[in-house]
Amino acid sequence: MEAYKEEFIGFMIDCGALKFGDFVTKSGRNTPFFINAGAYRTGSQLKKLGEFYARAIHSSFGTGFDVVFGPAYKGIPLAVTASIALNSLYDCEVRYCSNRKEEKDHGDKGILLGGPIQDGDRILMIEDVTTSGKSIRETMPVILAQGDVSVCGLCVSVDRMERGTGEISAIREIEESFGFPVRAIVTMKDVTDFLYNRPYKGEVLIDDARMESIRAYYAQYGVR
Numbered sequence: 001m002e003a004y005k006e007e008f009i010g011f012m013i014d015c016g017a018l019k020f021g022d023f024v025t026k027s028g029r030n031t032p033f034f035i036n037a038g039a040y041r042t043g044s045q046l047k048k049l050g051e052f053y054a055r056a057i058h059s060s061f062g063t064g065f066d067v068v069f070g071p072a073y074k075g076i077p078l079a080v081t082a083s084i085a086l087n088s089l090y091d092c093e094v095r096y097c098s099n100r101k102e103e104k105d106h107g108d109k110g111i112l113l114g115g116p117i118q119d120g121d122r123i124l125m126i127e128d129v130t131t132s133g134k135s136i137r138e139t140m141p142v143i144l145a146q147g148d149v150s151v152c153g154l155c156v157s158v159d160r161m162e163r164g165t166g167e168i169s170a171i172r173e174i175e176e177s178f179g180f181p182v183r184a185i186v187t188m189k190d191v192t193d194f195l196y197n198r199p200y201k202g203e204v205l206i207d208d209a210r211m212e213s214i215r216a217y218y219a220q221y222g223v224r
Helices: 003-015 043-061 075-090 134-144 170-178 188-195 208-221
Strands: 018-024 030-035 067-070 095-104 110-114 122-129 150-159 182-187
Touching: 003 018, 003 043, 003 150, 003 182, 003 188, 030 208, 043 075, 043 122, 043 150, 043 182, 067 075, 075 095, 075 110, 075 122, 095 134, 122 134, 134 150, 134 170, 150 170, 150 188, 170 182, 182 188, 188 208
Parallel strands: 067 095, 067 122, 122 150, 150 182
Antiparallel strands: 018 030, 095 110
16 A cells, blocks of 8 residues: 555545544445545645645546536535645645535526636546535536536545445446446545554554454445
8 A cells, every 4th residue: 555545544644534433424424434535624634635635646547627516515626725735735726616506696606616627628637535426416517517528537545345226336327327437535445444453542442343344344335
């Protein structure tokens, strides 16, 4: 595993964005782990988060795109900080853009905020995690309605590696539905490989009992 991926796992834990216990996902699944991008709250945390995204984006997609698009609401700060980091680390000048939940009818009118989307734009989407792909399916029509544009990919922080609405993974469903690749900074396999029976700052976060609960979760919701 690349060093920056191990650093990202530790970063998530330090920020409280990755937790282990008993949780319920938005899709209603009882899960022994939870990822919450809303836990990144300070300037230094957001700066580092953007840099992790930028590394993963550069590794998987290069710099051949014009817009980083983050679906509202959690995707907005992700698009902003990743755009800044892409410029800082790779001299890549791109626009950030996001959708509004409701179209604005005064001032800066429209359904979008940030940089405008123009004909010919290549768009990279960015999210925290994708469990069911719902936000991507809701956002794609908004993007494609802006003109002759293309979406070149989606980058998420963590691939939960679980089924979507059918028997294949949620990420694979998105790839098959829309025809672009989905990449993650880390996968849950990366997380378990790094933390299983291995102390992190003096604490074992995934011991045998917790690993068994994770395996049981994937027996129910993992890709078959």
